[in-house]
Amino acid sequence: MIAILGAGSLGRLWAASLPAQSAAFVPRPGALPGDPVRFEFQNLAGATLNATVPWLTDCSQVDLLLVMTKAGDTLNAIADVADKLPENAPVVLFQNGLGSQQAVAERWPERPVLAASTTDGANRPSEHRVVHAGAGETWLGALTDAGQAQVQPVINRLRSSGLTLHPEPDILARLWQKLVINAGINPFTALLDCPNGDLLTEDLFLSHIDGLCTELAQLMTADGQGQVSPADLRHRIETVARNTARNTSSMRADVQNRRRTEIDFINGYLVRLGQRLGIATPVNQLLAERVQQLSNHQQEHPH
Numbered sequence: 664m665i666a667i668l669g670a671g672s673l674g675r676l677w678a679a680s681l682p683a684q685s686a687a688f689v690p691r692p693g694a695l696p697g698d699p700v701r702f703e704f705q706n707l708a709g710a711t712l713n714a715t716v717p718w719l720t721d722c723s724q725v726d727l728l729l730v731m732t733k734a735g736d737t738l739n740a741i742a743d744v745a746d747k748l749p750e751n752a753p754v755v756l757f758q759n760g761l762g763s764q765q766a767v768a769e770r771w772p773e774r775p776v777l778a779a780s781t782t783d784g785a786n787r788p789s790e791h792r793v794v795h796a797g798a799g800e801t802w803l804g805a806l807t808d809a810g811q812a813q814v815q816p817v818i819n820r821l822r823s824s825g826l827t828l829h830p831e832p833d834i835l836a837r838l839w840q841k842l843v844i845n846a847g848i849n850p851f852t853a854l855l856d857c858p859n860g861d862l863l864t865e866d867l868f869l870s871h872i873d874g875l876c877t878e879l880a881q882l883m884t885a886d887g888q889g890q891v892s893p894a895d896l897r898h899r900i901e902t903v904a905r906n907t908a909r910n911t912s913s914m915r916a917d918v919q920n921r922r923r924t925e926i927d928f929i930n931g932y933l934v935r936l937g938q939r940l941g942i943a944t945p946v947n948q949l950l951a952e953r954v955q956q957l958s959n960h961q962q963e964h965p966h
């Protein structure tokens with residue numbers, strides 16, 4: 664049985680794509696497993712299917728755990744179930760940003776822990792409807808020694824979903840590539856409350872992007888990710904912003920919906936890394952603080 668922790672859009676996309684009866688959602692601790700989760704799932708062909716996903720009742724039957732919680736909830740959510748899961752069941756982490764993945768690998772170094780980086784996206788236009796937004800790809804790689812031998816078996820298993828998967832020998836490098844994009848788009852779109860493409864002409868972005876990319880390049884080199892030029896990073900960020908011009912970034916959506924953002928695992932992670940490595944990160948710090956202030960303000964002044 665494949666257990667899925669986190670029944671948000673991504674969790675539902677995978678649950679609906681895997682063969683019926685092969686996946687179940689992990690209930691919150693103490694919650695009685697209730698009625699199965701039922702929702703409409705619109706696949707890439709535009710067809711609407713009715714998905715029914717049960718709640719997990721027996722952790723001992725789990726042979727694979729997919730973790731699709733928000734980065735900030737991940738460690739506690741896994742800690743709630745870790746003792747009940749078979750020790751050899753691979754744990755696959757789908758979180759955005761960096762920091763939460765390493766925290767899980769450090770806490771359970773003996774377990775097969777893998778990380779995934781995915782461009783498959785789903786959105787949830789209403790409570791009971793999930794739309795597979797575009798064909799993406801998912802790369803999977805090991806974070807612990809015990810995870811190395813599990814990468815290919817996990818990919819083979821997950822291919823039954825019909826989603827595209829590849830092994831990634833250097834998953835950290837791939838997570839870094841996505842982190843650069845998220846660090847350069849998400850906080851600006853949240854602060855400016857604009858779709859991704861609109862930032863390209865905004866003063867806030869134009870006055871900080873080169874400073875941000877200089878910090879990113881220094882951090883990447885010091886963290887063993889090789890030499891990259893700030894101009895190249897800026898080009899990558901702007902290309903994604905242009906290619907996803909009408910999209911609402913996940914951070915803008917979190918702020919709009921008064922949910923906790925993942926800033927601590929994006930620009931906040933880069934600030935902490937800079938402190939460890941002795942690299943000044945004033946732009947990341949400014950962005951992290953301003954997004955934090957924006958979310959605090961919203962929690963204090965609900966509409």
Ligand code: KPL
Pocket residue numbers: 844845848849859903907910911912913914
């Ligand atoms: O991954 C994204 C996100 O919103 O978190 C980007 C690439 C910025 C697309 O919106």
